[in-house]
Amino acid sequence: MRKIAALSVTISGCILLVLGGCSRNSDYIPREGATGEKIFKEACVQCHTPVASKVMLLRADMANPEAIADRVKNGKGLKMPAFPNLTGDSVQSLADYILANSGSR
Numbered sequence: 001m002r003k004i005a006a007l008s009v010t011i012s013g014c015i016l017l018v019l020g021g022c023s024r025n026s027d028y029i030p031r032e033g034a035t036g037e038k039i040f041k042e043a044c045v046q047c048h049t050p051v052a053s054k055v056m057l058l059r060a061d062m063a064n065p066e067a068i069a070d071r072v073k074n075g076k077g078l079k080m081p082a083f084p085n086l087t088g089d090s091v092q093s094l095a096d097y098i099l100a101n102s103g104s105r
Contacts, residue, residue, distance in 0.1 A: 025082045027085065030085075036097025043094075047079075047080075051103070056102050057104065057105050058102045058103070065092065065095040065096060065099055068098050069091045072095065
């Protein structure tokens with residue numbers, strides 16, 4: 001009986017974790033005129049640590065400003081939150097910074 005109760009608690013916890021992750025957005029708002037580097041350091045570096053002196057390693061399909069901006073604005077899966085407050089010049093500046101300072105896979 002205890003095993004069934006423990007299993008129920010575990011399953012319930014997993015469901016809550018998944019549902020919480022699906023709606024995860026970042027409330028980060030960049031300061032007026034913030035550079036792409038500043039935005040990266042404030043919003044991204046917690047999860048994206050430099051690799052081989054590059055801010056990140058990009059797959060070929062992500063190595064363009066439009067793909068980066070789309071990923072930033074919409075997030076992906078449970079690990080990458082959406083940043084709905086990054087728009088216009090802010091998201092473009094961030095995408096340009098990431099592209100200029102990343103390596104490729």
